[in-house]
Amino acid sequence: SQTIHQWPATLVQPVGSPLSLECTVEGTSNPNLYWYRQAAGRGLQLLFYSVGIGQISSEVPQNLSASRPQDRQFILSSKKLLLSDSGFYLCAWTRTPAYEQYFGPGTRLTVT
Amino acid sequence: LAKTTQPISMDSYEGQEVNITCSHNNIATNDYITWYQQFPSQGPRFIIQGYKTKVTNEVASLFIPADRKSSTLSLPRVSLSDTAVYYCLVAADTGRRALTFGSGTRLQVQP
Numbered sequence: 649s650q651t652i653h654q655w656p657a658t659l660v661q662p663v664g665s666p667l668s669l670e671c672t673v674e675g676t677s678n679p680n681l682y683w684y685r686q687a688a689g690r691g692l693q694l695l696f697y698s699v700g701i702g703q704i705s706s707e708v709p710q711n712l713s714a715s716r717p718q719d720r721q722f723i724l725s726s727k728k729l730l731l732s733d734s735g736f737y738l739c740a741w742t743r744t745p746a747y748e749q750y751f752g753p754g755t756r757l758t759v760t
Numbered sequence: 761l762a763k764t765t766q767p768i769s770m771d772s773y774e775g776q777e778v779n780i781t782c783s784h785n786n787i788a789t790n791d792y793i794t795w796y797q798q799f800p801s802q803g804p805r806f807i808i809q810g811y812k813t814k815v816t817n818e819v820a821s822l823f824i825p826a827d828r829k830s831s832t833l834s835l836p837r838v839s840l841s842d843t844a845v846y847y848c849l850v851a852a853d854t855g856r857r858a859l860t861f862g863s864g865t866r867l868q869v870q871p
Binding site: 754 | 801861864
């Protein structure tokens with residue numbers, strides 16, 4: 649069976665500090681991978697998606713970046729966090745050809 | 761991606777059937793309709809997906825009229841544990857397959 653992991657589960661970082669969130673998928677190969685962000689009480693905003701190693705597409709211009717160094721690993725980074733980067737970050741993957749997306753447990757980031 | 765409109769919130773009682781309707785007037789020919797459920801501090805969870813007519817699984821039913829401009833998620837005999845936010849999404853099963861989540865419908869089930 650497939651599983652998706654995210655860490656850390658919670659993170660409190662000061663403004664201007666760097667960020668690295670990691671997502672890994674087990675039990676599947678060549679998945680499409682996604683990073684979403686959810687502000688409190690709001691819907692999900694797609695940040696990045698990747699269809700393969702080294703292939704990253706950005707949906708929203710911001711101070712965040714993403715990388716996919718391995719087939720089942722997706723990393724979200726920032727060099728300098730802003731207060732507006734606070735939120736609930738979710739990683740997800742899809743299994744071809746089905747359209748169903750599977751979400752990880754999420755990382756709650758608080759920038760202070 | 762087709763835009764969807766659904767009620768912001770709904771209230772129900774345990775044991776009742778709940779119907780949440782979503783409108784998607786500009787749905788495209790190759791778009792599917794998918795519903796997700798999200799509990800606080802968790803990622804959304806797939807509930808059901810359909811293209812036309814009726815789809816039923818062990819959790820819910822999805823009704824889609826012939827013009828496909830709306831859809832209704834039906835939850836039979838809800839319980840307190842069904843309290844969650846429900847999202848309606850419309851998108852094609854091609855390309856990047858990224859999902860656009862709106863604000864969803866917040867369902868509150870009372871005892």
